Amino acid sequence: MTELLPLAIGGTELSKPIIISGPCSAETRDQMLETARRLAATGVTIFRAGIWKPRTKPGGFEGVGEEGLPWLREVKALTGMRTATEVATRAHVEAALKADVDLLWIGARTTANPFAMDEIAAAIAAVNPDVPVLVKNPLNPDLELWIGALQRLYNAGLRRLGVIHRGFSTYGPTTYRNNPLWRIPLELRIRYPRLPIICDPSHIGGRRELIAPLSQQALDMGLDGLIIETHRDPDCAWSDAAQQVTPESLGVILDSLVYRSAPAPAETLAGLRRQIDRLDTELLEVLAKRMDVSREIGEYKRSQHIPVVQSARFGDILSSRVEAGRQLDMSENFIRSIFSAIHEESVRVQLTDTAIHGKSAN
Ligand code: PEP
Ligand code: MN
Numbered sequence: 001m002t003e004l005l006p007l008a009i010g011g012t013e014l015s016k017p018i019i020i021s022g023p024c025s026a027e028t029r030d031q032m033l034e035t036a037r038r039l040a041a042t043g044v045t046i047f048r049a050g051i052w053k054p055r056t057k058p059g060g061f062e063g064v065g066e067e068g069l070p071w072l073r074e075v076k077a078l079t080g081m082r083t084a085t086e087v088a089t090r091a092h093v094e095a096a097l098k099a100d101v102d103l104l105w106i107g108a109r110t111t112a113n114p115f116a117m118d119e120i121a122a123a124i125a126a127v128n129p130d131v132p133v134l135v136k137n138p139l140n141p142d143l144e145l146w147i148g149a150l151q152r153l154y155n156a157g158l159r160r161l162g163v164i165h166r167g168f169s170t171y172g173p174t175t176y177r178n179n180p181l182w183r184i185p186l187e188l189r190i191r192y193p194r195l196p197i198i199c200d201p202s203h204i205g206g207r208r209e210l211i212a213p214l215s216q217q218a219l220d221m222g223l224d225g226l227i228i229e230t231h232r233d234p235d236c237a238w239s240d241a242a243q244q245v246t247p248e249s250l251g252v253i254l255d256s257l258v259y260r261s262a263p264a265p266a267e268t269l270a271g272l273r274r275q276i277d278r279l280d281t282e283l284l285e286v287l288a289k290r291m292d293v294s295r296e297i298g299e300y301k302r303s304q305h306i307p308v309v310q311s312a313r314f315g316d317i318l319s320s321r322v323e324a325g326r327q328l329d330m331s332e333n334f335i336r337s338i339f340s341a342i343h344e345e346s347v348r349v350q351l352t353d354t355a356i357h358g359k360s361a362n
Helices: 029-040 065-079 090-098 114-127 143-155 183-191 201-205 208-220 247-256 266-303 311-327 332-361
Strands: 018-022 046-048 082-086 103-106 133-136 161-165 197-199 225-229
Touching: 018 029, 018 247, 029 065, 029 247, 046 065, 065 082, 065 090, 090 103, 090 114, 103 114, 114 143, 133 143, 143 161, 143 183, 161 183, 183 197, 197 208, 201 208, 201 225, 208 225, 208 247, 266 332, 311 332
Parallel strands: 018 046, 018 225, 046 082, 082 103, 103 133, 133 161, 161 197, 197 225
Antiparallel strands: none
């Protein structure tokens, strides 16, 4: 994906941070127009509304369907806002583009389906390959599947692509409705630096209180925008009620966010990066020394016929390092993952050396 173009509507590039807001679902003409009018007053310029709603179970509100498309057109005429909706089939694409919807997004459940992605890609390319398309991450934390969906759009000739980070499904109760797993969008940023990433704190948090802190985290990580669900009367929304806010609350949230747009002073940043480079070199040297000691331990265990993995010892290492890490203000998760990786490598080194030794002894 070397020829990506910036997100733009009608030739005008979207300025950053890109803010998209509107109800989870289009419910009624009144609900759409009132929400849009109040949103426009906060300065939001792109209005979202789900016309077709993919629901986990049948029987819930599955969207008003095509009946809602003229309402989006009215929103545009009334407020001047641009409009966005989710498409999941060829018919959705054709109907949405015929109704002059300006931006399309692909829902999390659709991204994971290669046949659906090919069908949608061909349908958009046939009508208007210049339309911007945002691809939500799949429900499961699979970066390759996410990239695969983007490549299907790109291969069909679409260039104005971006993504929406909406968190990943987990089983059982958690703080978030969908775990943010920030390292996945950040890995995507490293692989495709020009691909805009928009954060969806509404679907990550699942609760309106989490929208502001998640939005700030996203901006602090340098993501390019936010898509936030708003409703004229959130508690009465027909879908995702707990995570929607009023347009006025959105205004307060947006005003509270700190945008880091200033370029970093080159000198300070270069100096800090040199410190990081030096510390990383020291870290690597210490790790290499630790592996040398592991090799020696491996030889000793082999000569004494002691098994390589001593689980009690690993348990002791983990708990003492977690405690030491806590004293140094480092999180338990971080220390656990680092020492688990070190232990795994140390076992590998001991086994490899044993295997090599065994071979030469034969
Ligand atoms: C939505 O944006 O309302 C939606 C259905 O999102 P997702 O595909 O992320 O679940
Ligand atoms: Mn929703």
